[in-house]
Amino acid sequence: xxxxxxxxxxxxxxxxxxxxxxxxxxxxxxxxxxxxxxxxxxxxxxxxxxxxxxxxxxxxxxxxxxxxxxxxxxxxxxxxxxxxxx
Amino acid sequence: xxxxxxxxxxxxxxxxxxxxxxxxxxxxxxxxxxxxxxxxxxxxxxxxxxxxxxxxxxxxxxxxxxxxxxxxxxxxxxxxxxxxxxxxxxxxxxxxxxxxxxxxxxxxxxxxxxxxxxxxxxxxxxxxxxxxxxxxxxxxxxxxxxxxxxxxxxxxxxxxxxxxxxxxxxxxxxxxxxxxxxxxxxxxxxxxxxxxxxxxxxxxxxxxxxxxxxxxxxxxxxxxxxxxxxxxxxxxxxxxxxxxxxxxxxxxxxxxxxxxxxxxxxxxxxxxxxxxxxxxxxxxxxxxxxxxxxxxxxxxxxxxxxxxxxxxxxxxxxxxxxxx
Numbered sequence: 001x002x003x004x005x006x007x008x009x010x011x012x013x014x015x016x017x018x019x020x021x022x023x024x025x026x027x028x029x030x031x032x033x034x035x036x037x038x039x040x041x042x043x044x045x046x047x048x049x050x051x052x053x054x055x056x057x058x059x060x061x062x063x064x065x066x067x068x069x070x071x072x073x074x075x076x077x078x079x080x081x082x083x084x085x086x
Numbered sequence: 087x088x089x090x091x092x093x094x095x096x097x098x099x100x101x102x103x104x105x106x107x108x109x110x111x112x113x114x115x116x117x118x119x120x121x122x123x124x125x126x127x128x129x130x131x132x133x134x135x136x137x138x139x140x141x142x143x144x145x146x147x148x149x150x151x152x153x154x155x156x157x158x159x160x161x162x163x164x165x166x167x168x169x170x171x172x173x174x175x176x177x178x179x180x181x182x183x184x185x186x187x188x189x190x191x192x193x194x195x196x197x198x199x200x201x202x203x204x205x206x207x208x209x210x211x212x213x214x215x216x217x218x219x220x221x222x223x224x225x226x227x228x229x230x231x232x233x234x235x236x237x238x239x240x241x242x243x244x245x246x247x248x249x250x251x252x253x254x255x256x257x258x259x260x261x262x263x264x265x266x267x268x269x270x271x272x273x274x275x276x277x278x279x280x281x282x283x284x285x286x287x288x289x290x291x292x293x294x295x296x297x298x299x300x301x302x303x304x305x306x307x308x309x310x311x312x313x314x315x316x317x318x319x320x321x322x323x324x325x326x327x328x329x330x331x332x333x334x335x336x337x338x339x340x341x342x343x344x345x346x347x348x349x350x351x352x353x354x355x356x357x358x359x360x361x362x363x364x365x366x367x368x369x370x371x372x373x374x375x376x377x378x379x380x381x382x383x384x385x386x387x388x389x390x391x392x393x394x395x396x397x398x399x400x401x402x403x404x405x406x407x408x409x410x
Binding site: 071 | 246
């Protein structure tokens with residue numbers, strides 16, 4: 001969750017945030033790809049991502065999954081101003 | 087090495103501001119084609135994300151493609167709303183800012199009617215405006231525009247139905263762009279496990295690919311905050327209650343009736359769009375009054391429509407429809 005303060009709206013912070021997001025992705029990906037690196041099996045990795053994505057979509061396509069997703073965000077926002085929460 | 091370290095800049099086509107109000111800027115683009123007498127086209131982009139995706143790289147620019155076909159282009163840049171804009175409503179955007187831009191384009195181009203093109207949420211604005219002020223609009227083009235928000239494959243809409251919209255707005259005021267952005271990205275798992283980086287690593291010295299990737303990243307994370315009241319209305323009336331196709335959407339005191347859209351209409355959508363599924367856009371055909379309705383899809387995604395090689399013919403197709 002990200003909440004804007006005067007500091008977070010400074011261009012240098014925004015650039016830092018963007019860079020950190022990009023490099024965080026690289027690290028996550030390198031770790032997640034580790035088992036495949038040894039075999040250089042890029043295609044297998046892509047298939048795995050695609051399968052994961054399909055399961056994820058199937059989950060979100062159901063009311064139960066969509067409600068779970070929305071509840072996580074609602075609950076996070078509640079932390080900022082509990083008085084507004086139902 | 088230098089090419090890898092430099093952050094690429096957006097190199098816009100030649101343009102100048104013809105109108106400015108609060109954060110909004112209305113641009114007029116310099117024509118690049120000698121063809122004359124084409125009616126002006128006003129492009130209305132979404133409030134979410136920035137319109138420079140339409141012209142992000144000279145060699146694959148959707149906007150320059152339209153200019154090359156001889157279409158005079160005007161573009162609305164909504165800017166970055168701040169705290170003072172949190173009470174802006176759909177009425178302020180559609181019957182206020184957009185209406186004044188339409189008047190300015192008419193005046194600047196000496197045209198009695200103009201053509202309107204809406205992209206995504208901007209398409210919804212364009213539909214509402216054209217239905218309410220049909221006398222000013224000659225032809226209407228919608229691109230990846232949601233119309234029926236409750237089709238079964240609309241994951242985003244399904245989630246928003248469970249979101250406590252009032253709590254969001256009452257807590258945050260304006261909805262931070264970073265929050266919206268992360269939510270949209272979270273829908274796309276592929277984005278987090280993105281094999282694109284692998285492709286870059288496989289060609290580590292391809293600075294062009296690196297620049298393209300960085301430009302897209304720059305655009306992707308450049309998301310303005312959304313005016314709180316506008317978000318409340320848009321999420322509630324459209325995503326939760328689907329009022330547009332029910333004919334119940336009120337903009338101020340005026341009800342939006344899509345049957346009032348009698349002008350020629352071109353509806354373009356993307357086959358692999360996960361934010362606005364094709365079924366959501368296709369619904370338009372059954373709700374408009376126009377006898378001259380054309381629609382087609384391209385085999386790409388929501389953003390690919392403006393950046394993908396598979397969509398290179400799009401400006402040409404639009405110009406062909408445009409000139410008939």
